[in-house]
Amino acid sequence: MSAAVVTEQDSPGEVDVVDVRDRADVRRQVKLVVVFAIVAALLLWFALDINDPTVKYITGERVTADDRGTELNGLNLVWGCLGISVIALLLAAVNRIPRGVLGTVISILVGIAFFVGFIVWSYADQTTLVIANPLPGTVKLATPLVFGALAGCLCERAGVINIAIEGQFLTGAFFASVFSSMFYSAEMGLVGGILAGVAIASLLAVFAMRYHVNQVVLGVVLIALATGLTSFLLSQIPDDPKIKGYLNEPLILAPMPDANMPILSPVAETLTKIPVLGPTLFNQTLLVYIMYVSVVFVTVLMFQTKWGLRVRSVGEHPKAADTVGIKVNRVRWQAVLLGGVFAGLGGAWFTVGSTGSFDQDASAGNGFIALAAVIMGRWHPVWASLSALFFGFMWTLQSQLAFLGKMPPELLRASPYLATIIAVAGFVGRVRPPAADGEPYTKS
Numbered sequence: 044m045s046a047a048v049v050t051e052q053d054s055p056g057e058v059d060v061v062d063v064r065d066r067a068d069v070r071r072q073v074k075l076v077v078v079f080a081i082v083a084a085l086l087l088w089f090a091l092d093i094n095d096p097t098v099k100y101i102t103g104e105r106v107t108a109d110d111r112g113t114e115l116n117g118l119n120l121v122w123g124c125l126g127i128s129v130i131a132l133l134l135a136a137v138n139r140i141p142r143g144v145l146g147t148v149i150s151i152l153v154g155i156a157f158f159v160g161f162i163v164w165s166y167a168d169q170t171t172l173v174i175a176n177p178l179p180g181t182v183k184l185a186t187p188l189v190f191g192a193l194a195g196c197l198c199e200r201a202g203v204i205n206i207a208i209e210g211q212f213l214t215g216a217f218f219a220s221v222f223s224s225m226f227y228s229a230e231m232g233l234v235g236g237i238l239a240g241v242a243i244a245s246l247l248a249v250f251a252m253r254y255h256v257n258q259v260v261l262g263v264v265l266i267a268l269a270t271g272l273t274s275f276l277l278s279q280i281p282d283d284p285k286i287k288g289y290l291n292e293p294l295i296l297a298p299m300p301d302a303n304m305p306i307l308s309p310v311a312e313t314l315t316k317i318p319v320l321g322p323t324l325f326n327q328t329l330l331v332y333i334m335y336v337s338v339v340f341v342t343v344l345m346f347q348t349k350w351g352l353r354v355r356s357v358g359e360h361p362k363a364a365d366t367v368g369i370k371v372n373r374v375r376w377q378a379v380l381l382g383g384v385f386a387g388l389g390g391a392w393f394t395v396g397s398t399g400s401f402d403q404d405a406s407a408g409n410g411f412i413a414l415a416a417v418i419m420g421r422w423h424p425v426w427a428s429l430s431a432l433f434f435g436f437m438w439t440l441q442s443q444l445a446f447l448g449k450m451p452p453e454l455l456r457a458s459p460y461l462a463t464i465i466a467v468a469g470f471v472g473r474v475r476p477p478a479a480d481g482e483p484y485t486k487s
Contacts, residue, residue: 068350076160077133083445084159085133086125093118098166100174100394106300117163124156158440165444176438178323185435186334186396187212187406190389190422190426193341193412194240195383198247199422200345201378202358202479206262207247208386209410210269214239215390216272222403224294225392232395233388240387241380243269248379252372255483266410274403291400296328307332326479330396331389337385337485341424354378358477361484389413421474437462 096118131140140146168175169281191208197206213238222235243265250256280290296302299311314325345351353374356364361371393405412434420427441455 049290068138072135072138075140076132076344079128079132079135079153080152083125083128084122086128086157086160086477089160090121091477093167094165095168098163098169098174101176101481117167121160121163123433124160127156128153132229137344158436162440162444164421165447165449169447175443176319176322177436177443178319179326180439181432181436182323182327182331183397183435184438185432186331187389187392187409188413188416188434189334189338189428189432190385190392191410191426192416192431194384194389195414195417196345196388196420196422196424197341197354197378197382197385197425199480200358200477201354201416202361202477202484203247203251203260203375204258204481205247205379205382205386206414207243207265207269207410208389208413209406209408210262210266211240211243211386211395212390212410212413212459213266213273213404214243214270214405215387216302216393216405217276217401219391220291220293220394220399224290226474227294227298229294229328229395233333233391235390236391236395237384237387238392241383244379244383244386246377247383251379252375252483258481261301270404273401277401277403284328293395293399293426296326296330296435297401298326299332300326304329310357328396330392338424338428342383345424350374352378355477357484358479361479361482365484365486371486375484392463396452418476452473 090275092122096116097114098117099102099114101113104457134140134149138151147402162177162425191212193219193401194208194211195205219236220230223229223232225231226308246256246265246268250261251258277291280287300308300315302308317325353369354377357371357374358368364374366373389409393409393451394401400406413431416430416434417427418432419433437458444450445455
């Protein structure tokens, strides 16, 4: 961004006009140049370090006996990725990368080029290993993060800081396991997860809005409560298989093509046959399909309805909202409880959506990563969901590359958290939360 300023007057009626760039635009250009230069340098190293350029890949998630992979020249692919990054670097150097959608697309292309080059380099010089499609695993692992991000967007857009997503995940996972075990139904596990998530959301709303407790401290306390409560309840479940089967041996949601659901299962089975995207989008459980609908639902609700306008108004300027007749705390209650529904569904993924029985600390800090996705996505449901997918991709990538030996396994295990820190700390730039986020409102 630039501004026109007058520098001097050469003669009567004449002025010199100079374009002066603001500091934010200069910082943006410097950041893009540095990042793209690092990407280009790494891709060049990847290309020079490859000895045997032949790699094998499959479009599915797992290697089968019938499909041992298709060969390609990975070196050519890496050089192509390097070309993309160099072009982007040159555009950044002359400040020709615009803001908005086009600039975002260019950055995404550079990011994709880096990951493609990195994956090819990781699998190069490996004679028996095959590159598997990381996208199905990305969607699976990102599912709870997307639900948590939606919960965070609803709460914080209404002006309530929700640090307690991790606690909602834990209680949702535990009670999803219990409900599924008791009712012999994986779908009832989702109901249990929702009820648990709403219960923690109710505690958040009561103490934040009625008693005006500091919301950051409150969120930490609720996480401690959920951790202690689920650990205690888990310890009370006897080891007797007959009793444990009713409390912590839940049924697991089957992929939709195998779920025997009318209409949906046959359609999903047909769509799964689409190369690459088919297994990624449609060979998933009911919970993933609910996630797709939830992202659309929350986005439309937030930006296309009167209720969504009220939510955003009480999060930005509650006093002004109150003067036009909006019940500020009532709207905040509604947003927090609705967020609890999505956080509970995210918690259910850790049991009925993936592993089955509940283990202590089953959510493993994913609630904090979901909160980071909210910040990285600038409190917008769609961008926050895409950020959650990015973190899910990092998890999938580190699990696939951990056994290749080209990078230290400790660094790979830490990579999702490092990506979270880098993304939130600087890459997304300065972000502005809702103006009244975390501020209790008392009607004067």
